[in-house]
Amino acid sequence: MAGTEPVVLVDVEERIATVTLNRPGVRNALSREVTHALWDAVAAAGKAPEVDAVILTGADPAFCAGVDLREASGESPPSAAPRAPGQGPERGADGLYRFLPVIDKPVIAAVNGVAVTGGLELALQCTFLVASSRARFADTHARLGIMPGGGATVLLARSVGPRRAVEMSLTGNFLTAEEALSAGLVNHVVPHEELLPFARGLAADIVSNDQRAVRRLLRHYRQLGNAATLDEAHLIEGLMAETWRPGTSHVAARRGEVTARGRSQTR
DSSP states (O other), X not given: OTTOOOSEEEEEETTEEEEEEOOGXXXXXXXXXHHHHHHHHHHHHHHOTTOSEEEEEESTTOXXXXXXXXXXXXXXXOSSOOOOTTSSSEEOTTSOXXXXXXXXXXXXXXXXXXXXXXXXXXXXTSSEEEEETTOEEEOOHHHHTOOOOSSHHHHHHHHHOHHHHHHHHHHOOOEEHXXXXXXXXXXXXXXXXXXXXXXXXXXXXXXXXXXXXXXXXXXHHHHHTTOSXXXXXXXXXXXXXXXXXXXXXXXXXXXXXXXXXXHHHHO
């Protein structure tokens, strides 16, 4: 409808794209319109030469309450027409339903409130997570009587371990931000008002590095997820090291800056 506010907001500043889910009245529930706009925003950031890192967050008070159940159940009409295969969001050849396209830049989830079920899966599809002290996490598929398909069982188990993941899935109980930090689900917990500045600080640290190296390392970590053994993982890393050429000629020029930065962080 003309004049309505976009369901996904995008702001690009200092090579960082901040993507915000913008349906606060329904806790940023993932309608079809939202998932399409989110996919397009992240895909565009991935292609944009002026962007090196992405932050994904929600308009307060929630990060994302999951799939819009009113739309999914037919109680409300579809918010957008279906897309053709290959235009996303969709289930990939590996079986994972991707809310986010795979891009060669990091996507930091800045979890500002509840991240529940599909919202938890959305956060888990990001590169890593930073949480507000107000954040809460839960997998409530079993409470609803539906099955996950966006990585809840796989990505959650890789983050917190299989036993804790099973407990979360079977009970539907919530983790606080501090419990999520202790479990390894999030990297940091910060006061709510510091969440976006903190996430931007991490993104700025990434932006300041050699971007060819950042993107190669990101691709490498994704490859490691398919390694069957520790030996295979080491072989993948060794191959990367032996075949890496871009940027090596700039090491001498960057050495002073890197040394100074390291010393400032270890004082």
